[in-house]
Amino acid sequence: YQRRVREAVVSTQSTGDQVADLKETKTAGRSGELIPAVRVEQKSTSRADCSADKAVDGNVHTQSHTAIGRNLWFRYHFASAERVGTVKIVNGKIDAVYYARLNGVRVVVMVNNVHRVPCQPNSVAVREGTGIQAQTYIVNCGGVRGVGVELNLDTTTALGAYLELREIEVYAA
Secondary structure, rough: OOOOOOEEEEEEEOOOOEEEEEEOOOOOOOOOOOOOOOOOOEEOOOOOOHHHHHHOOOOOOOEEEOOOOOOOOEEEEEEEEEEEEEEEEOOOOOOOOOOOOOOEEEEEEOOOOOOEEEEEEEEOOOOOOOOOOOEEEEEEEEEEEEEEEEEEEEEOOOOOOOEEEEEEEEOOO
């Protein structure tokens, strides 16, 4: 086991977006290998200890957590274009009360800064069960080549929602 994140520089941009630049830049070479993130960002953060880099720190006891809102997103950027095989997502909430917060999250490959290709299934359907294993989801991206992966959570509720991730890992096709 090798940690993917050695050091992160977290900043909040004028738009309120939270960005973490990561110092590791090795790219994946073979099918099934982890594609390291060189930068992660999320639309917002609920508190300083829930920044985007917590979702890639290799520790399932930490989590990224956006502030409540609509049209929430999390972005995982690669050092260069890669063919994406699967995305492993560990739900930020693993208890029976809140685990449904991840329901409906869409996973897409970022072909470039504008174009997105959806992975399959198109969205996460949260299943019953508590704990890390029960709340870990694998999404197939079918080898689409891109510069990163984006998770989107749109909500129609008046108050909005939270996007919470314990871990996200992206593997090469």
